[in-house]
Amino acid sequence: MGKMFLKFRQSRYFRPFYLGILALVVTGLFAFTGGSQVTACLGILLIPTAVLVIPYWLGERSLKNFSVNALPVFAIALVFIAALQTNAMLNQGPPALTSGFDSATANRDLTTLTFWNGTVDPYRGGADQTYTFHVRLKAVNLTSGAVVAPPSNLTISANVSQYNALLGSSAIVVPLQMDPSQNATNGTWYVGEKVLPASVYGFYFWANDAAGNVTFSSFVLEPLNSPVESYYGFWAVYTLFDLIFPVSFYFIIVFMYWYTIRMRKMRERMVGRAREEPLDLEKGSAKGKATEGKEAAAAEPVSGKTKKAAAFTCTNCGADVSDEDEKCPKCGAVFED
Numbered sequence: 001m002g003k004m005f006l007k008f009r010q011s012r013y014f015r016p017f018y019l020g021i022l023a024l025v026v027t028g029l030f031a032f033t034g035g036s037q038v039t040a041c042l043g044i045l046l047i048p049t050a051v052l053v054i055p056y057w058l059g060e061r062s063l064k065n066f067s068v069n070a071l072p073v074f075a076i077a078l079v080f081i082a083a084l085q086t087n088a089m090l091n092q093g094p095p096a097l098t099s100g101f102d103s104a105t106a107n108r109d110l111t112t113l114t115f116w117n118g119t120v121d122p123y124r125g126g127a128d129q130t131y132t133f134h135v136r137l138k139a140v141n142l143t144s145g146a147v148v149a150p151p152s153n154l155t156i157s158a159n160v161s162q163y164n165a166l167l168g169s170s171a172i173v174v175p176l177q178m179d180p181s182q183n184a185t186n187g188t189w190y191v192g193e194k195v196l197p198a199s200v201y202g203f204y205f206w207a208n209d210a211a212g213n214v215t216f217s218s219f220v221l222e223p224l225n226s227p228v229e230s231y232y233g234f235w236a237v238y239t240l241f242d243l244i245f246p247v248s249f250y251f252i253i254v255f256m257y258w259y260t261i262r263m264r265k266m267r268e269r270m271v272g273r274a275r276e277e278p279l280d281l282e283k284g285s286a287k288g289k290a291t292e293g294k295e296a297a298a299a300e301p302v303s304g305k306t307k308k309a310a311a312f313t314c315t316n317c318g319a320d321v322s323d324e325d326e327k328c329p330k331c332g333a334v335f336e337d
Contacts, residue, residue, distance in 0.1 A: 023076035048250030127198035138187035
């Protein structure tokens, strides 16, 4: 089994294989970026670290390959992530938007105005169809904890965002009116209608009164009235922007790796030159010995090629190389300045 893996590792198919695995790893780690600020920072750091460390663990040492790896890995990951996001969006059910309070919360612990049961009907429809926005507004007297009639001069609306191809959006305000057909024992229902052409939409509910009380609901990407391609394009662009930070951190890490190798080479050259210089304890004696050495070297006949001193070690195979070699004499790896 080990011989088969070694043979596969030395084949030309191994690198595309591990690049595909890296794309799957990035896809899995991308979920962290959509959580809290802590998990988002963790995801931004883990993604570039994994893309660099895994190939290094598999024996990759070429800086050129490290730089080129980013393009296929993040491109494949973008395709996967956009597909997963699109599938999740198309399989979501009808919304039930609230102002963020649990249904078991006592009235005294609510704010003066709160939203409940916010929805759109239909949540999945066709282009240029009429969509009805429903929401229940609960007005509470915080002193007594009783549900009261809606305040005067109340403004309530469904704020719809229509997205274009580059995630820019235009706002559509749908005014809501009281719906007398609904039961108002635990709040008052409001309704509004709007014809929406095919596009990617998101909406939330918002209300305020003359006393300055304001409430708004959570946000949802609905109604759904466009082809699958529209949502896939939306998530592809969204994911592209979201991957900017991980990709940037990846190239920062690669630069630090290159800079570390370059500084190590410079130190090795400086140490090598220092060893070649004679000790300056007895200048006359050292100079005399150096002169004698040069004369003896000149008197000796030259036979064959002069053996070059090994000044460095190939980072790819470990062979000894000199500072004059442009590539490794054993494995052929090209050295970068």
